[in-house]
Amino acid sequence: MNTKEIIRRTATQTIAIEIATLEMLQASINDDFVACVEAVYQSPGRLVVTGIGKSAIVAQKIVATLNSTGTPALFMHAADAIHGDLGMVRPYDLVLCLSKSGDTAEIKVLAPLVRNLGNLLIGMTAKQDSFLARQADFLLHTPITQEAEPNNLAPTASTTAQMAMGDALATALLAVRGFSPQDFAQYHPGGALGKQLYLRVSDLYPNNQRPQVKPQNTLQESILEITAKCLGATAVVDEEEKLCGIITDGDLRRMLEKGLNFTELHAADVMHPQPRTILDTELAVNALQKMRTNSISQLIVINEEGHYLGFVHLHDLIREGLI
Numbered sequence: 001m002n003t004k005e006i007i008r009r010t011a012t013q014t015i016a017i018e019i020a021t022l023e024m025l026q027a028s029i030n031d032d033f034v035a036c037v038e039a040v041y042q043s044p045g046r047l048v049v050t051g052i053g054k055s056a057i058v059a060q061k062i063v064a065t066l067n068s069t070g071t072p073a074l075f076m077h078a079a080d081a082i083h084g085d086l087g088m089v090r091p092y093d094l095v096l097c098l099s100k101s102g103d104t105a106e107i108k109v110l111a112p113l114v115r116n117l118g119n120l121l122i123g124m125t126a127k128q129d130s131f132l133a134r135q136a137d138f139l140l141h142t143p144i145t146q147e148a149e150p151n152n153l154a155p156t157a158s159t160t161a162q163m164a165m166g167d168a169l170a171t172a173l174l175a176v177r178g179f180s181p182q183d184f185a186q187y188h189p190g191g192a193l194g195k196q197l198y199l200r201v202s203d204l205y206p207n208n209q210r211p212q213v214k215p216q217n218t219l220q221e222s223i224l225e226i227t228a229k230c231l232g233a234t235a236v237v238d239e240e241e242k243l244c245g246i247i248t249d250g251d252l253r254r255m256l257e258k259g260l261n262f263t264e265l266h267a268a269d270v271m272h273p274q275p276r277t278i279l280d281t282e283l284a285v286n287a288l289q290k291m292r293t294n295s296i297s298q299l300i301v302i303n304e305e306g307h308y309l310g311f312v313h314l315h316d317l318i319r320e321g322l323i
Contacts, residue, residue, distance in 0.1 A: 014148040014156065021144050021157040022164055028141040029168065036122055036138035037172045040071065043120075045092030047071060052078040052106050054155040055098040055162060062096075062166035069174040078106045082113065089119055096122040096169075100142075100158045102130025111135040124165060126158055140165050199284040199320060205301040205310035212237050212308060215244055215268035219255075222247050222267045235300055235308050236271045243308045245271030246300060277302050280309055288317045 001009075040047055047066060051059040056077055066073035076085050078097070089095060095114045099107045102125035111132055114121045123136030126144050133139050142165050148156035211229035213222045213236055225234045226247065233248040251270050256262075278287050278299045287299055297314040317323055 010150060013150075017146060017148040018157050018160045021148075021161050024143050024145075025161050025164055028143070028165065032139050032141075033168075033172075036140060037169065037176065039120060039138065040094055040122075040169075041173055041176050043092055043094055045090060045094065047073040047096055048076050048089050048093050049073055049096045049098070050076045050078045050081055050110065051098035052104060054159050055100065058159050058162045058166065059096075059098050061163065062098075062170065065167065065170045066173070069170050070177050070179045071170065071173045078104075078110050082106060082109045086110075086113060086117075089114070089117060091118070094120045094122060096124060096140075097132060097136070098124045098162055099130075099132050100126050100144075100155060100162075102127045102132030107132050124162060126161070140169070199322070200280070201278055201282050201284055201287055201301055201312050202280040204284055204287075204316040204320070205280065205312045207316065208311050208313060210310045211235060212241075213247070213267045214238070215266065215271070217267045219262060219265040219267065219270060222270070223252065226252075231298065231311050231313065233298060233311070235275075235311075236267050237308045241308050242306050243275070243277065243300060243302055244268075245273045246275035247271045275300050278312065279304065284312070284317060284320065285322055287312050288314075288322055291317075 049059040049063050049066075050056070056075075060075045063073045063075045074088065076088055097107060097111065097114075102123065108131050111121060111123075112135065115135060120137045121135060122138045122140060123132040124140040124142055125132050126142050127133060128139065128141055133141075142158065142161035144157045144161055146152050147154060147158060148160075209229040209231060211225050211231055211234035213225050213234055215236055215238070222234055226232065226249065233246055235243060236245040236247060238244055245268075247267060247270050251272060255265070255270055276290060276294055276296060276299050278290060278301060280301050280303055290299060291297060291314055299312050301309040301312055303309060314323075
């Protein structure tokens with residue numbers, strides 16, 4: 001067997017084993033899982049997640065997911081816990097301990113200490129008859145038949161199961177809490193995902209220039225306004241600054257193609273009377289969707305009374321990381 005065949009076969013087998021592991025995991029969403037979720041949800045404390053080795057790395061990911069979805073959590077390394085870090089566990093906190101075997105030396109020391117403190121202990125382990133499983137108030141069983149690694153040694157399928165169980169725990173808590181997209185945005189204000197949920201058109205258009213002409217302005221005046229304001233278009237507004245139309249670079253090119261007399265035209269003769277608009281209160285991501293749907297690079301921003309406010313441009317959305 002050549003190298004390419006070995007690579008393909010090993011990778012395919014790895015994925016197949018991990019898929020089978022996840023299918024087995026579905027049976028672990030049982031009454032104990034439900035009771036565990038309810039206990040975490042009802043607790044006034046935090047969820048302290050701990051582990052050692054690769055399980056500790058998975059524990060850190062679970063903590064990050066929990067915190068970002070509304071469940072206060074913190075990570076505690078199992079080895080450090082038995083050398084002083086156990087002091088971070090407060091009354092009412094629950095402790096979630098990850099261990100494939102449930103019988104490692106650190107876990108055998110840590111689990112009774114947690115129980116002695118009076119905190120509820122949640123065990124996540126592949127072995128239902130392990131020390132951790134027997135000590136735990138709630139068991140999150142993550143069964144595996146073999147690791148995906150060819151020698152059946154390196155944690156692969158087992159950590160996949162732990163990761164998925166952690167996600168199941170976090171999403172179940174999210175659902176019980178009624179965690180909304182607005183809540184998500186509150187915890188992710190700096191990322192593109194968060195911006196999709198809170199950034200509004202009103203946050204963007206004031207940064208742009210505000211080209212505008214009246215219907216009676218000459219075409220030359222309109223061209224000068226478009227050129228001066230560098231947005232490739234100008235709004236046409238009435239005396240009360242209500243929107244009447246738009247003149248774009250494209251409108252000017254089409255006018256020239258028709259051979260119309262340049263000197264006799266006014267803004268009203270060239271403008272498009274039904275421009276694409278968006279309310280200043282709408283989400284910026286909605287502006288992006290409108291631009292994509294209509295194959296345009298800008299929208300005129302108006303308020304609910306139809307008054308012209310400015311322009312929002314595709315470049316604004318790119319700058320904010322929405323694209």
